[in-house]
Amino acid sequence: MKFVDEYRDPELCLRLADEIRRIVTEPRTIMEVCGGQTHGLLCHGIDEQLEGAVRLIHGPGCPVCVTPTEEIDVAIELALRPGVTLASFGDMLRVPGSRESLLQARARGGEVRLVYSPLDAVTLARTAPDREVVFFAVGFETTSPATALAVQQAHDLGLENFSLLVAHVRVLPAMEAIMQADDCGVEGFLAAGHVCTVDGFNAYHGFVERHRVPVVVTGFEPADLLVGIRECVRQIEAGLPAVTNCYERCVRSDGNEHARQIVADTFEVCDQAWRGLGVVSEGGLRLRDRWAAFDARRRFSRRDVLPLLPNRCRSGEVLTGRLRPTECECFGVECTPEVPLGAPMVSSEGACAAYFRYGRTAEGKIR
Numbered sequence: 001m002k003f004v005d006e007y008r009d010p011e012l013c014l015r016l017a018d019e020i021r022r023i024v025t026e027p028r029t030i031m032e033v034c035g036g037q038t039h040g041l042l043c044h045g046i047d048e049q050l051e052g053a054v055r056l057i058h059g060p061g062c063p064v065c066v067t068p069t070e071e072i073d074v075a076i077e078l079a080l081r082p083g084v085t086l087a088s089f090g091d092m093l094r095v096p097g098s099r100e101s102l103l104q105a106r107a108r109g110g111e112v113r114l115v116y117s118p119l120d121a122v123t124l125a126r127t128a129p130d131r132e133v134v135f136f137a138v139g140f141e142t143t144s145p146a147t148a149l150a151v152q153q154a155h156d157l158g159l160e161n162f163s164l165l166v167a168h169v170r171v172l173p174a175m176e177a178i179m180q181a182d183d184c185g186v187e188g189f190l191a192a193g194h195v196c197t198v199d200g201f202n203a204y205h206g207f208v209e210r211h212r213v214p215v216v217v218t219g220f221e222p223a224d225l226l227v228g229i230r231e232c233v234r235q236i237e238a239g240l241p242a243v244t245n246c247y248e249r250c251v252r253s254d255g256n257e258h259a260r261q262i263v264a265d266t267f268e269v270c271d272q273a274w275r276g277l278g279v280v281s282e283g284g285l286r287l288r289d290r291w292a293a294f295d296a297r298r299r300f301s302r303r304d305v306l307p308l309l310p311n312r313c314r315s316g317e318v319l320t321g322r323l324r325p326t327e328c329e330c331f332g333v334e335c336t337p338e339v340p341l342g343a344p345m346v347s348s349e350g351a352c353a354a355y356f357r358y359g360r361t362a363e364g365k366i367r
């Protein structure tokens, strides 16, 4: 298959792994920001191929995982209100809030609907005019354009029963927060290819100047990942960090102008709470005032949210690369994809789910 097979060529991948091993003079620590890349690295055994040469740590690039518990509690509270339908992506339904998940709220009478796109939620609102439809809008720069489009479509259709619970996040401020941690050992980043497809990579130049670490825009197939890692270790070894695009077949420096424009028309940047990182300065998006009628937070007055119950999930450490999923004492014992204690075990992009799915153990070997 064109654009897939050539990036999965085993001989090419082995050559690239050998080259990386030859380049490094000491073990290097690289963070892949995106959860899709985490799954690619583990699925193809790249972490094991590079063991001893490159330590791959996993960043906060899973949109479901970084949505804080408090936001899920608000979504549940809305879903349980009479007359309200809460629409969300499938992964989000199983993520535990402080007391239950959206799926559990549905089991006790909440109206929760799984949708595949924000535009599905608009259709729900159009076909059920007697209900208030709230779309739980989570995700990075890759999903915010579709959410923006949904608001504008709802406006054009004259819908008054559609709104958004916005929890969109922005990658670059989270990378800044990671670099500011005292115990941060990240020497280079693989930037998320699909976020850069939308947003471009011009904004990373200032980041590289500030922190003196390479940022390499990287794709998702094994050869893409290895080429990205090779470029990253080259720059680390040379002491010449830069922004480099190793995903040229998808990413341009200025991204997708149309997508960026519709997001800018609809949202403004705000501080945002992230699971694991706390409140990240400029780490999120909120609706602009002109779209206030579509803002569920303004439309529905908040009721008191119940206090958090203690949870042994260490997702905050996992999401900031300070803990490997297998180092969590609950991994594979109390916490599995069937009975998850935290979001990283639920989501298709979660690091804990990747370690479980691809059979990693505490010793790092495939079980």
Ligand code: SF4
Binding pocket: 312, 313, 314, 315, 318, 325, 328, 329, 330, 331, 332, 335, 336, 340, 341, 342, 343, 344, 345, 346, 352
């Ligand atoms: S293994 Fe489960 S409990 Fe541990 S950090 Fe991951 S999601 Fe949380």
